[in-house]
Amino acid sequence: MRCCLDTHLPGLRPGADIMDPLCPSRVVFQRIGDKWASLVVQVLADGPVRFSELRKHVHVITPKVLTQTLRTLERDGLIIRTVFAQVPPRVDYQLTGLGESLLGPLAILRDWAESNVPSILDARDAYDDARAGALPEG
Amino acid sequence: MRCCLDTHLPGLRPGADIMDPLCPSRVVFQRIGDKWASLVVQVLADGPVRFSELRKHVHVITPKVLTQTLRTLERDGLIIRTVFAQVPPRVDYQLTGLGESLLGPLAILRDWAESNVPSILDARDAYDDARAGALPEG
DNA sequence: GCCAACGGTATCCTATAGATACTATGAAGT
DNA sequence: ACTTCATAGTATCTATAGGATACCGTTGGC
Numbered sequence: 001m002r003c004c005l006d007t008h009l010p011g012l013r014p015g016a017d018i019m020d021p022l023c024p025s026r027v028v029f030q031r032i033g034d035k036w037a038s039l040v041v042q043v044l045a046d047g048p049v050r051f052s053e054l055r056k057h058v059h060v061i062t063p064k065v066l067t068q069t070l071r072t073l074e075r076d077g078l079i080i081r082t083v084f085a086q087v088p089p090r091v092d093y094q095l096t097g098l099g100e101s102l103l104g105p106l107a108i109l110r111d112w113a114e115s116n117v118p119s120i121l122d123a124r125d126a127y128d129d130a131r132a133g134a135l136p137e138g
Numbered sequence: 139m140r141c142c143l144d145t146h147l148p149g150l151r152p153g154a155d156i157m158d159p160l161c162p163s164r165v166v167f168q169r170i171g172d173k174w175a176s177l178v179v180q181v182l183a184d185g186p187v188r189f190s191e192l193r194k195h196v197h198v199i200t201p202k203v204l205t206q207t208l209r210t211l212e213r214d215g216l217i218i219r220t221v222f223a224q225v226p227p228r229v230d231y232q233l234t235g236l237g238e239s240l241l242g243p244l245a246i247l248r249d250w251a252e253s254n255v256p257s258i259l260d261a262r263d264a265y266d267d268a269r270a271g272a273l274p275e276g
Numbered sequence: 277g278c279c280a281a282c283g284g285t286a287t288c289c290t291a292t293a294g295a296t297a298c299t300a301t302g303a304a305g306t
Numbered sequence: 307a308c309t310t311c312a313t314a315g316t317a318t319c320t321a322t323a324g325g326a327t328a329c330c331g332t333t334g335g336c
Contacts, residue, residue: 033171077261123215226313
């Protein structure tokens, strides 16, 4: 579980373990784990999407949070923001090559999620039932 | 991007799109994307680990948040909590079969992260430089 | 002149995460 | 007997992030 590479970034320790908070891989890993970012990336899989379309597809994200998410993804080089000089304004968001390279791993994760939803929901039921039964009686 | 299956859970809509907030897959997907959960799962890859060892390996997680994370993972059937009647107390956490099945997808994601850290950090530098240059001058 | 479409901001409130201190148990040491 | 130690958490408070809602600026069409 060692990290990765020969970066030189101030404040980040390249040789660290991924469990180290200053390990660059961990920083990236937690970005992928962002609540909205991975959903947005998947919506962009088929090509450029406008801001308002993103709002419709990623329910229910508020415009503030969507803007924050998009700015972060842009800063990380995963998407490109294109402004068209029109009225009403038009802004397209699309994946970069780097962003596209993330689609495969995300699809694997999504497949896992969809395959295992029944098991997880069953486990939750069992857990909650056990708790609900234990507390009132005890 | 359709969801998955024939669940019957109250409040969850099985036929929904993964972008639907009530889609079970999305619920699971966001659980995977939890800030700490995926790190904890990876620490448990090699076998049972005690609470205090987890605290050491997953820096820097507070005991409260670690407890919350472990309870959630247990509820979802990804880990098992075993209490030994000892003093001082001993509690082991280990992956279930379901939890182990998540290791592969997580490893793919981690590989992606480690491979692409340089690109992402470069993109951040470029983005920040452009902003830092634009604002004071403009 | 007025309204609508779009891509956001501004403001406020709440929920989550984080820091820190504290608890219970009992065996071992002196 | 008393103190100390280790473990696995809880309790309490504060800081930060997320979320709900309202609003802004542009300008083409009516």
